[in-house]
Amino acid sequence: MPELPEVETVRRGLQRVLVGQRVSKTKVLLERALEGDPKWLKGREVQDIGRRGKALLIEMDxxxxxxxxxxxTGQLIFLPKDGGPREGGGHPSDALVHKLPSKHTRxxxxxxxxxxxxxxxxxxFGSIKLLDEAHLALDSFLSKLGPEPWSPEFSVDALYCACQRRSRSSIKSILLDQEVVAGIGNIYADESLFLTKIHPATPAGQIAKKQIKPLIGKIREVLERxxxxxxxxxxxxxxxxxxxxxxxEQLYVYGRDGMPCKVCGTVLEKTRTAGRGTHFCPKCQGSL
DNA sequence: TGCCCCCTGCAG
DNA sequence: CTGCAGGGGGCA
Incomplete structure (x- = not known):
């Protein structure tokens, strides 16, 4: 799934229903999906749900x-005891999962x-790691993770530096690098580059410093949206x-190749950049 | 610092 | 059937 906005949406959903709840039993259907002893969870009370980049942190006592x-493709789905109508839920046709457990429940x-x-x-590909405080602090993924997109640490200077340091890499691969900024994935990288009219394959070294501020602004905007x-x-x-x-429905380019650009009407294209399917408008973003 | 790979399912 | 999919670790 899931880039920062999707993970944040899950976080907010779990926050409402999981905090204060105590684990009674853990069933592991796929061994490698859970790292650590499932017995550690028994009797633990959920105190808060946090997020760093695309990672969720279920904090317990x-x-x-x-x-x-x-x-x-990971999903965390909360099923109330009665399984009845979901509180605040949307239209039933919005549901993608009708029965739980499903064949993909791990x-x-x-x-x-x-x-x-x-x-x-x-x-x-997804996983759950059970960590005590010491191991959490040492976790290699978390400790290498760059700043959150709204952090003052994700500054014009910081992003410009990253672009200069890896001047021959595409700007898209810089945005996808979780050590530069945490939480951007393929969809929001393509969208924020469209919104700043930058071709995704542009070598990072060619990005002018004056383009960095709007780029950061659009990244924050599209993630908030x-x-x-x-x-x-x-x-x-x-x-x-x-x-x-x-x-x-709000996306400008991701998944819209072959369709007209919402801004100029030009047919959108899809190529491969940074090893990922990459969507862009050849007119709005130039063509390399 | 790019590329293959992990794995499963679906579209072409 | 082949290629591709919201990610990221390990390897030249």
Whole structure:
């Protein structure tokens, strides 16, 4: 799934329903989906749900944290005890998951209330790591992670430096580098480059310093919009209630190749940059 | 610092 | 059938 806005949407959903709940049982259906002893979870109370970049942090008492990486197809879905109509839920046609567990369910957390939390993951790239405070601080993924997009650390100077340091890399690969800034993935990289009229394959060294400030601005804007619209459900993504997001309708370029540009009407193109499918407007963003 | 790979499913 | 999919680790 899931880039920052999708993960943040899940975080907010879980925050509402999971905090204060105590784990009664953990069922692991795919061994490698959960790192650490599932017994550690028994009796733990969820205190907060955090996020760093695309990673979720389920913080529990006694200093235990479940670090969740959803990677490409991971889902965390909360199922209330009665399974009845979801509180604040959208239209039933928004539901992407109708029965739980599904064939892609990898881990099930049962809570003392009778509610359940399902970790689904079709491609099994995702994982849950159980970490105590010491191991959390040492975690190699978290410790290498760059600043959040809204952090003052993600500054014009910082991004410009990164562009100069890797001047021959494409600007898109700089944005996808989680050590430069945490949380941008393929969709929001393409969208923010469209909004700043920068071709994704532009060598980072050719980005002028005066382009950096608007780029940072558009990155923040499009991520905020993504959160506002509950994330992009292009394929598998659903929120903590199992419902689809609506941000896909707001996208300018991602997944719209062959369709007219919403700004100039030119047919959008798709190429490969930084090893990823890359969508852009040849007119608005020039062609290399 | 790019590229293959992990894995499963779906579209062409 | 081949190629491709919201990610990122490990390897030249």
């Amino acid at each position: 006694q200093g235990l944290t479940a670090l969740v990486h959803l990677r490409m 881990v099930i957390l049962s809570l003392e209330s009778g509610d359940q939390l399902f970790f689904n993951d079709q491609r099994t 993504g959160i506002e619209y509950g994330g992009v459900s292009a394929r598998d993504y659903v929120n903590a209630e199992g419902l689809r997001g609506r941000m896909q």
